[in-house]
Amino acid sequence: MTATAEVLKPKDYKSDIRPVWCAGCGDYGVLNAVQNAFAALKLSLYDTVCVSGIGCSSRLPYFLKTYGFHSLHGRSLPVAVGIKLARPELEVVVFGGDGDLFSIGGGHFPHVARKNSDVTCIMMDNHIYGLTKGQVSPTSTPGMVATTTPFGAPDTGSVNPLAYALTYGASFVAQSFSGNPKALSEIVQQAIMHEGFSYVNVISPCLTFNKIDTFDFYKDAFVDLPADHDKSNLVAALDKAFNPPAGKVYNGVFYETQRPTLVENLKKVNQKAKADKNRDLNEFVEEFAI
Amino acid sequence: MSDLIIRIGGEGGEGIISAGDMVAEAAARSGLEILTFKSFPAEIRGGYAMYQVRFSKDEILSEGTGFQVFCAFNQEALDKNRSQLVPGTVLVYDYPGGDIAEEVKIEGVTCYALPMSKIAKKDLDMYRAKNMVALGALSFTFDIALESLKELVKEKFGRKGQAVVDVNLKAIDAGAHFMRDNHKKTDPYKMGSVAKTGKDVIIISGNEAVGLGALIAGCNFLSCYPITPATEVANYLAVRLPKMDGTLVQAEDEIASLANVLGASYAGAKAMTSTSGPGLSLMQELLGLASMAEIPCVIVDVQRGGPSTGLPTKHEQSDLFMACHGGHGDASRVVLSAENVSDAIELTVIAFNIAEKYQTPVLLLTDGSLGFRTESIKRPDPRKYSVVNRDRFKAGGNGDAPSKYLRYKLTASGVSAMSLPGDAGGAYISTGLEHSESSAPSFTPEDHARMSDKRFNKLASVVDFVPPPEVQGDGPADLGVISWGSTLGTVREAVNQARAQGLKVKALHPKLVWPLQEKQIKAFASTCKKILVPEVNKQGQFAEILRGKTGVDAISYPIYGGLPFSPKQILEKIKEVLK
Numbered sequence: 001m002t003a004t005a006e007v008l009k010p011k012d013y014k015s016d017i018r019p020v021w022c023a024g025c026g027d028y029g030v031l032n033a034v035q036n037a038f039a040a041l042k043l044s045l046y047d048t049v050c051v052s053g054i055g056c057s058s059r060l061p062y063f064l065k066t067y068g069f070h071s072l073h074g075r076s077l078p079v080a081v082g083i084k085l086a087r088p089e090l091e092v093v094v095f096g097g098d099g100d101l102f103s104i105g106g107g108h109f110p111h112v113a114r115k116n117s118d119v120t121c122i123m124m125d126n127h128i129y130g131l132t133k134g135q136v137s138p139t140s141t142p143g144m145v146a147t148t149t150p151f152g153a154p155d156t157g158s159v160n161p162l163a164y165a166l167t168y169g170a171s172f173v174a175q176s177f178s179g180n181p182k183a184l185s186e187i188v189q190q191a192i193m194h195e196g197f198s199y200v201n202v203i204s205p206c207l208t209f210n211k212i213d214t215f216d217f218y219k220d221a222f223v224d225l226p227a228d229h230d231k232s233n234l235v236a237a238l239d240k241a242f243n244p245p246a247g248k249v250y251n252g253v254f255y256e257t258q259r260p261t262l263v264e265n266l267k268k269v270n271q272k273a274k275a276d277k278n279r280d281l282n283e284f285v286e287e288f289a290i
Numbered sequence: 291m292s293d294l295i296i297r298i299g300g301e302g303g304e305g306i307i308s309a310g311d312m313v314a315e316a317a318a319r320s321g322l323e324i325l326t327f328k329s330f331p332a333e334i335r336g337g338y339a340m341y342q343v344r345f346s347k348d349e350i351l352s353e354g355t356g357f358q359v360f361c362a363f364n365q366e367a368l369d370k371n372r373s374q375l376v377p378g379t380v381l382v383y384d385y386p387g388g389d390i391a392e393e394v395k396i397e398g399v400t401c402y403a404l405p406m407s408k409i410a411k412k413d414l415d416m417y418r419a420k421n422m423v424a425l426g427a428l429s430f431t432f433d434i435a436l437e438s439l440k441e442l443v444k445e446k447f448g449r450k451g452q453a454v455v456d457v458n459l460k461a462i463d464a465g466a467h468f469m470r471d472n473h474k475k476t477d478p479y480k481m482g483s484v485a486k487t488g489k490d491v492i493i494i495s496g497n498e499a500v501g502l503g504a505l506i507a508g509c510n511f512l513s514c515y516p517i518t519p520a521t522e523v524a525n526y527l528a529v530r531l532p533k534m535d536g537t538l539v540q541a542e543d544e545i546a547s548l549a550n551v552l553g554a555s556y557a558g559a560k561a562m563t564s565t566s567g568p569g570l571s572l573m574q575e576l577l578g579l580a581s582m583a584e585i586p587c588v589i590v591d592v593q594r595g596g597p598s599t600g601l602p603t604k605h606e607q608s609d610l611f612m613a614c615h616g617g618h619g620d621a622s623r624v625v626l627s628a629e630n631v632s633d634a635i636e637l638t639v640i641a642f643n644i645a646e647k648y649q650t651p652v653l654l655l656t657d658g659s660l661g662f663r664t665e666s667i668k669r670p671d672p673r674k675y676s677v678v679n680r681d682r683f684k685a686g687g688n689g690d691a692p693s694k695y696l697r698y699k700l701t702a703s704g705v706s707a708m709s710l711p712g713d714a715g716g717a718y719i720s721t722g723l724e725h726s727e728s729s730a731p732s733f734t735p736e737d738h739a740r741m742s743d744k745r746f747n748k749l750a751s752v753v754d755f756v757p758p759p760e761v762q763g764d765g766p767a768d769l770g771v772i773s774w775g776s777t778l779g780t781v782r783e784a785v786n787q788a789r790a791q792g793l794k795v796k797a798l799h800p801k802l803v804w805p806l807q808e809k810q811i812k813a814f815a816s817t818c819k820k821i822l823v824p825e826v827n828k829q830g831q832f833a834e835i836l837r838g839k840t841g842v843d844a845i846s847y848p849i850y851g852g853l854p855f856s857p858k859q860i861l862e863k864i865k866e867v868l869k
Contacts, residue, residue, distance in 0.1 A: 017730055046714050051553070054722075061719055062731065067711040068719035069556055071549065072579050078546035082553025082561070083711070085537050086511055090557065090711050108549075111542040266537055273532035281505060281672035284530055288492035288502075289669070290318045 010035035013045070017062045026204030026215070027057050029178035030124055034064070034093075036181065037188035048091045051080040053100040056131050057124035057204065060095045074105030077112045080119045081262070088263045091192065094121040098139040099129050102159045106138065110168035116196040118261040122188065123161060123199070124178070126206035127213045134209035141212050162241035165199040166234060166255055172198035173237065173255040177222050178205070179215055183251055190253060196261045203249060218249065225252035232257060292347040294481050295354045296428060299371055300363025302331050302339040305421035310341035311664070312446070313425055316438035317345050318493055318666040321484030325350040328662045330603055338366055345434060347484050350665070352780040355858035358479055359432060361424055363406070364389035375399050380477045382427060384420075387412075400477040402431070402469065409464050419461035426465030431473075433480040436466065490669040496660040499631045500590055501526035503638025504562055506672045508679075509588070510536035511559035513550035515543055515569060518602045519658035520592035523564035544569035548576040551587050556720050558710040560642060560679075562588035567596045567609045570653075574617040577651055579722045581621040581745055584698065584706070586645035586652075586680055590638070593657040593775075595852050604852030605659040607775050608827035613653045614804040614835060622745045624648070624752055625804035627655040629778040631665040637801060640756060643678035647755070648748055649705055655803070657826075659854050660776040683709035683716045696727040700740060704748025749805060756802040758810050763789055763796030768868055770818030771797040772811065772844070774832050777825055777855055784860035795864055803832065806839045815842045822847055822867055824860055 013035045021027050038048065048066040052058035054073035061068030071079045076094045084092045101109060101123050112119070128146070129135040136146045138159040143152045165173045172194040176184040184202060191198035203222075205215050223245065229252070230236050237255035244250050278287060296313075300306050307328060314324045323346045331337025344354045360375060362368040362383040368390060375381055377398025384390055387408030394401050404427050410420040422443075429436045440459060447454045494502065500523050504512070512531060514524035524538065531538045537554075541547040544565055551561040565573070570591045580587050593609045595601025613625045624644050628634045634656055641652040683695060684707070697718040699706040706727075709716025718729040724741060726732040762785055773781045778799045788795040798814045800807060815821055823833035823844045830846030837844050847863050849855060 045717055047712055049557070049711050065717060067717045069553065070719050070721045070723060071552070072575055072722055075545065075549045075576065075579075078541060078549030079553040079556075081539075081546075082511075082513065082550035082555075082559075083557040084553075085539065085550070086554035086557040086559035086561070087711060108542060108546055111546070262539075266532075266539070270532040270535060273529065276529075276533070278530075279533050284502060284505060285492065285670060285672060288494045288498070290315050290491055290493055290666070 008039055008042070008045070010039040013038050013064050013066065015063055015065045019063050020059055021056060022208050024207045025056070026126060026178035026206065027060065027124055029181050030057070030122070030184065030202055030204055031060060031063055033178070033181040033184035033188055034060070034122070036185040037192065040185065040189055041192060043091055047089065048093065049083055050093050050095060051076050051083065052095045053105060054131070055097040055100045055129070057095055057097040058100055074100055074103070074108070076100065077105060077108040077119070077121065081112055081117045084117060084119050084263065085266065088118070092119045093192065094119055096121070096123060098123065098125045098127060098161070099137045102138040102161060102164070109164065113165060113168040113170040113197050113199070115262045116169065116171055116259050118196055118263050120191045120194070120198045121200070122191070122202060124202050124204040125161065126204050126210055128206050128210040130206045130209055144212060160241060161201045162254060163238055166238050166241060170199045170255070171196035171257050171259050172253070174199070174253040175201040175203070175249070176251050177203045177218060177249070179219055180222065180251070187253065194256065196259060221247060221249045222251045223248050225250045225254065231255055293344070293354070294359070294432060294479055295342060295344045295357040296359040296361065296432065297340060297342040297357040297371065298361045298363070298424070299338065299340045299367030301366070302337045304339070304363055305418065306339050306341045306363065309421035309425050310343055312442055313429060313434060313439060314343045314664065315493055316429070316435040316442050317343070317481070318491055319438040319442070320435040322347060322435070322481065323350045324493070324664070324666045325353065326664045327353040327659060338370055340367070345481050351783040352857055353659070353663070353854060355856035359428070361428060362390065363420070363424070365391070368394070380479060382424070382431070402473050404465065404468060406465065409468065410461065413464060414457060414461055416457055416461070419457060422458050422461035423465040426462030427469045429462070430466035431469050431475060433482050435483060491666045492669050493664050493666050494631055495522065495662060495664045496628070496631050496634045496656055497522035497592065497662070498526045499634035500564065500638050500654070500656065501530065502670070503635040504588070504642070505530060505534060506635070506675050506677070507560065507639040507642035508677050509560045509562055509642060510534065511551065511554040511561035512536070512538045513541045513547040513554070513563055514538070515541055515547050515565065517566045517569050519594055519661045520564045520566045520569070520590065522661065523590060523592065544572040545576065548573040548587070548589065552576060552580055552583070552585050555585050555587050560586070560646070562590065564590040564592065566592050566594050567612070568599070570609060570612060571616070577623065578617045578619055578621040580651040581623060582722050582724070583720045584649040584745065585720065586649050588638070588641045588645050588652050588654065590654045590656065592661040593655060601852045603658065605657055605854050606826050606850065606852065607655075607657055607777065608831065609655060610774070610803065610827070610831040610835070611829070613655055620742055620746070622650060622749055623804070624650055624652045624749060624802070625655065626652065626756070626801055627775040627803050628660065629776060629799065629801065630660065631663070632667045633801065634660065635670055639675050639677070643676070644752060644755060646680040647678045647705070648752065649680060649708060650749060655775060657776055681705060681707045683707040683713055685713070685715040697729045698725060698727050698741065698744070700727060700744060704744045753802065753805060753807045753809070756807070759798050759800035759807055761796065761798055761814060765817070766794070767796040767818045768794040769820045769822055769864060770814060771795065771822045771824065771860070771864070772800070772814070772836065773824050774800060774803050780855045780857050780860055781824065783857040784864060787857060787861050788864050793864065793868060803835070806835070808840050811836070811840050811842065815840070820845060820867060822863065824849070824855055824863065826850060826854060
């Protein structure tokens, strides 16, 4: 993480591009919380890269003044990993939605997590495809009525992003709510500070297309994880991910552990390789001499 | 004689390829040129494997036509090659005591029975030495570098101890002595050696050559996904990139590979991925992103037989349409194709230079037979290559206020200076959305039109950046041959033969296949009465692109059997067209 020399306020991170989100969208709360977190961490505008895929939430990097990469639907994570591997000193933060990260891009998540690639992933979960005007997503409630499922989605299960992240080896897993920017900002700060792959599941309701997972539903549902929750215990974290109290949603850090990151392990690879013979182009050519 | 082709066939895992590599290296040491050709089963063990070496006192242009000598390790190999054992050829086969049950007699074919299994098992008590028995016999009978071979055995096996050296030397001698004592040489094939000319030679495969070219070009990032026949590019670089402070990762799929590459290049790396057709098809959407966001990257496609899993270990040049036209929308790119192993080095460097200079994706097409084959080539000097790096943003360098950096600024060349994360004043959003000069999303008719023009017009001078296609032969001709990729070498050989026979034939050898060097192609075509386009794919893909882009009335000559052309096939077609 590179801190900036000048003191930046949250508003200094905001670009002059106007968000395209509907009035009242949960993503505004995320944008505010992210600006607050960046300011609190004194992140440099130039050494921070915000990466996204496609979807309403994936527009977020445009609304910040940092470097950004608005990539393809589902591909934000591998793009972010490429950036981090090429330039480990950069702070790389990924933004995306439930469709982007868990449906079309769902195949990348396990590998980025298990390799402990040192990027932070902030998922804005609205349980719906918003940009295409309302279709069920992997986190939608089974049976949901939407445009391509007018008689109710035939899906009998949905993805539990927290359990998914925990199972595949994310070394930091947390959840928060766009309706509580202060709590969210604190968790985003912890996630960015974490060395290794950090995942933050943000409940960010879509007012326009999702009539189930509404602000009204969530505003009283959030409770902090119990004070005695052992966040170093993976099984306890999974238990909390699967079994929140009835009608409630947990806010807080489910799991946090320290493991060598992909960048650290690749540094070791380079050291091992360099200890071996033949280290420059002429020697590489010489290997083929007869 | 100046040219000899020996083919060895047997069961995969019998050491055919390692034996072939040894005799090739020994021959190169004795001053001969060599070009090897390998074909093996898709399975890891078992199945028919074939290794062929062409030896010559002169420059070798292709795999050649058929073989003069065939060495059969088993019955299956003999059966598979039986139709090519024509009068004048020689068969050396494992008999008696091996897999071949009966003595072989073929009209006009010299057949030498060599009990290689029996000698290895009974006399040497080491069945695995069968390949060395065969090598000794071949090397002795056809006078190919027997002494160099023994020297090589001492060097290669020295690390494993004297006992291993001795048994291998004994096996070579046993094979040689058996031939000396049991057969009177009745065939005319004797290679001999060449007086050392002081040539500084290396032996390298097509896939390794791509890797070496990438290192010379300054590549410092590769993300890959395993796929035959491209995996050796990554295998090669996995050892060398980290020594140069580079990074190589194996991603979860080809989509992630190219996404890694685009992220790394955006952040300043010189990045590439290597794949084959199925992988390239998965990368198509990201290829569109690379074009739209103007991100330099190199994608090497070692083509194989398709579609789908197709013929994963066989030869085909059938990804050209996908390379040139694949993907959605109007996506600009540059496509190069390599003729031979030397080219694979040169063109990989050129591919990186174009990617950097024009901020564009560049595809380099090779193919399975080029990837696997080895050639003796002149030792490259890494210092002699010019290496191009992208035009970097400097704060205020464009005459802009620092806060007004325009990543996609419209310039005369179409190329805009690129900032990298960390550059103060250079922040922008690299984007797959259509955008204005500043990179902000913009869907106005004006911006989509002018940015589309920018992405294509900036590539206009690529046709001059790549050396002009070489013309073989001069003056007006009855027939001109235009081809691409590894078929070029075979065309060169066939056209040399045709011209030696007095036919008015010439050839053009383009390495840039998209965009086409239209000026040179049209000029060439204007001197030829007819144009023939041989290539290894069903649809005649290059012929179609040539017709569409240059109006040249190309006669397509496609073959699609999973094997490369032989010079004889092309020569016969030339004669047929000229009739």
